[in-house]
Amino acid sequence: MPARVAVMTTTPGQAPAVTMAPTGQRPAIDLSSVTKSFGKVHAVRGIDLQVQPGEVVAFLGPNGAGKTTTIDMLLGLSKPDSGTVEVFGMHPRQAVARGLVAAVMQTGGLLKDLSVRETVQLTASLFVQTRSPQECLERAGIADIADRKVSKCSGGQQQRLRFAMALVSDPALIVLDEPTTGMDVTGRRDFWNAIHRDAERGRTVLFATHYLEEADMYADRIVLLRQGQIVADGTGPQIKAMTSGRTVRATLPGADEHALAALAGVDSIEVRGDSVMLHSRDSDAVARFLLTQTPARDIEIEARGLEDAFIALTSDDSDNNGQGEQR
Numbered sequence: 363m364p365a366r367v368a369v370m371t372t373t374p375g376q377a378p379a380v381t382m383a384p385t386g387q388r389p390a391i392d393l394s395s396v397t398k399s400f401g402k403v404h405a406v407r408g409i410d411l412q413v414q415p416g417e418v419v420a421f422l423g424p425n426g427a428g429k430t431t432t433i434d435m436l437l438g439l440s441k442p443d444s445g446t447v448e449v450f451g452m453h454p455r456q457a458v459a460r461g462l463v464a465a466v467m468q469t470g471g472l473l474k475d476l477s478v479r480e481t482v483q484l485t486a487s488l489f490v491q492t493r494s495p496q497e498c499l500e501r502a503g504i505a506d507i508a509d510r511k512v513s514k515c516s517g518g519q520q521q522r523l524r525f526a527m528a529l530v531s532d533p534a535l536i537v538l539d540e541p542t543t544g545m546d547v548t549g550r551r552d553f554w555n556a557i558h559r560d561a562e563r564g565r566t567v568l569f570a571t572h573y574l575e576e577a578d579m580y581a582d583r584i585v586l587l588r589q590g591q592i593v594a595d596g597t598g599p600q601i602k603a604m605t606s607g608r609t610v611r612a613t614l615p616g617a618d619e620h621a622l623a624a625l626a627g628v629d630s631i632e633v634r635g636d637s638v639m640l641h642s643r644d645s646d647a648v649a650r651f652l653l654t655q656t657p658a659r660d661i662e663i664e665a666r667g668l669e670d671a672f673i674a675l676t677s678d679d680s681d682n683n684g685q686g687e688q689r
């Protein structure tokens with residue numbers, strides 16, 4: 363078992379920042395060839411993933427990609443059919459029992475008649491060693507509503523309360539499963555600001571989300587899942603660059619779809635009336651072809667966003683995308 367050390371930094375005028383980090387620099391998360399099926403459903407199909415201490419990682423993927431199944435195994439709530447799951451070099455249950463890991467889930471875990479402060483105090487009473495409830499409330503950004511009843515808190519405030527509860531054992535790793543589902547824009551922003559401020563102190567964070575912007579804004583690294591496999595792994599800009607293509611639009615009556623689709627770098631093509639729209643990783647080549655080999659006119663070229671990257675990498679015809687950057 364790795365011993366834990368307290369890394370303390372104190373700046374005049376600021377409260378000391380204490381981050382508990384396991385020594386030995388074992389990966390915070392180490393998944394090796396992990397599979398998990400439910401009957402005929404192959405929810406996780408051979409995942410290899412290492413997350414280093416201090417990384418903030420987004421687990422991004424469409425419905426049914428296997429995010430929750432993987433998180434459940436990380437938290438020791440279920441076992442892989444094959445492969446290994448280690449958290450700080452130990453079995454997930456051991457890591458949870460030692461207070462090294464805490465989770466923020468979407469629902470459950472709150473008693474509506476307690477106040478926010480009482481909820482965190484009750485959580486603290488379950489652990490031998492804890493951070494002070496007041497500090498957890500402050501870090502989660504809800505000290506100002508400490509006396510409010512849970513039933514009167516908004517969805518976003520309840521999620522920050524779950525975050526405060528997760529902070530009680532000062533875990534080295536926090537895992538969040540789609541923590542902002544159903545929150546409005548302000549609630550999401552406040553929630554992520556609280557997580558991010560805390561992560562800057564060195565805590566490892568892994569969160570599952572459907573929100574691309576959230577992943578791009580708040581994660582150091584995005585791991586994209588599709589049908590139980592990792593199809594991309596990198597920073598937001600790297601993920602975007604993987605489908606870096608651009609969209610080329612042109613007016614081209616009677617476009618030869620097959621000839622255009624066969625051009626190098628073209629991922630997809632749409633024809634609407636006299637307009638043609640090509641998604642391509644080599645927009646220059648497409649534009650050159652259109653200008654020199656066809657009577658195309660009104661040519662426009664625009665960059666694709668993270669949304670396009672997500673769709674390109676997770677759609678059923680994406681098998682040729684995103685294979686180059688896996689780490």
Ligand SMILES: Nc1ncnc2c1ncn2[C@@H]1O[C@H](COP(=O)(O)OP(=O)(O)OP(=O)(O)O)[C@@H](O)[C@H]1O
Nearest residue numbers: 400403404405423424425426427428429430431432
């Ligand atoms: N207990 C279960 N019994 C049967 N099938 C399951 C069970 N849990 C998950 N699955 C199936 O495994 C696949 C992966 O589900 P999982 O919940 O891990 O995906 P997800 O990426 O978290 O999706 P979402 O974004 O919708 O929450 C899905 O096809 C799901 O229906």
